[in-house]
Amino acid sequence: MSVFAEVVLTGSFVGAARRFGLTASGVSRKISRFEERLGVRLFNRTTRALSLTEAGEALFERCEGILQSIDDAESAVRDLSGNPRGILRVAASDAFSMHVIVPFLKTFSQNFPDLSITLMQADGGINLLGERIDVAILFAKPDENSFIIRKLIDDPWVVCASPDYLEQHGTPALPSELSEHRCLTIHARGTTNDQWKFGTDGKIETIFIESNFSGIGLTVKKAALQGMGVARLAHFLVSDDLAAGRLKPLLMNNVIQDDRAIFAVYPNRQHLPSKSRVFIDGLSNYIEKTLIVPAPTMKTDDTKLCPQPDSATK
Incomplete structure (x- = not known):
């Protein structure tokens, strides 16, 4: 059951094999024996894809709680x-x-x-x-x-850019001036963080960003360090670069802590x-x-x- 659940979670026999120190063929044999004992197919197998059958979905829904209970019981004993x-x-x-x-x-x-x-x-x-x-x-x-x-x-957001970028394009003094700059946005799993909030004259305003580059935080940071534009990044990600002067914080008077x-x-x-x-x-x-x-x-x-x-x- 644990091997079956891991195949579902990783999406492949290879992923489950790594988890349990087995070969992919060994995992396949375990699943086949499981299916024979249950008398049903658990997976639809093709050369390129692996998907759950209706029986497989029903089993996975029930076995998650069972495996979690087993893990909790083992953890309680280990803790002793x-x-x-x-x-x-x-x-x-x-x-x-x-x-x-x-x-x-x-x-x-x-x-x-x-x-x-x-x-x-x-x-x-x-x-x-x-x-x-x-x-x-x-x-x-x-x-x-x-x-x-x-x-x-x-861990507040930090709006920042490299010294080279600011020397070439100037430093925005107000959030509204970001429309005149090249901006970099974070994009992950189909969602782009293109709405940046600022505080101006005691009011919160949302600036919609048209980005020249989007990617996960690490790539956006790399782009900012290379002078590609203004980015809004997590403080933990840029704290070392701010301290070293590789990035300069911007619009500090307009930064808000939005939970x-x-x-x-x-x-x-x-x-x-x-x-x-x-x-x-x-x-x-x-x-x-x-x-x-x-x-x-x-x-x-x-x-x-x-x-x-x-x-x-x-």
Whole structure:
């Protein structure tokens, strides 16, 4: 059942094989024996695609909860040893994974050698339950109320450009002047972040951006560093470049904190596995020590700006 579920989640026998240390043919044989025992086909197989049959969909809907219960039971027993172990599935954007999580894991993995971390790409959104995520790092609270949400730190947007670009094209003094500049926007999973909010004379205004280039945060940052235009990027992603002068912050008097923060999100379980707890606690401490976040110039809601690193809310 675990192999079957992993084939569904990864979309291939090869992906499930990597997860369990098997060969693709070994996974195929397991699925075939499973189908023979059940007396139904679980997958429609072609040379190019793999899809669930109606029976496969019905089984997957039911086995998710079963496998989660098994994992919770095993985690509870492992926790008795006082040494977190097993596989921890963490979802985060590529940018956050590269700039924050991977450096954090250098020490974390030394402290918890029996934990294996699987980083999953979450640019543009992710299905926490469907993809069996233990911890997701998000920049906005999910709409579902079946998760625990822990705010790690505020992370405001930073509008910025390279010194070379500003020397050639000038520095915008007002948000409305962005229409006269080449702009770069973040695009992930079919959605383009082309509506930038600013505060002007105590009022919030939304500027619609016509971009000359769009991509995930890492590519937009690279484009900004090369002088291709003005970008709006997460503070954690550009903090080092701002400190080194490779990028210059713009429109600081118009920046607002629009509930933009870094959140750790995880399933609402009766028993939080120690592997998840030590990861979240360790990451929170690491972020507090390494990310220095500037105070927002304009607040949209004072109650949203108070960091609560030690609290968890549904």
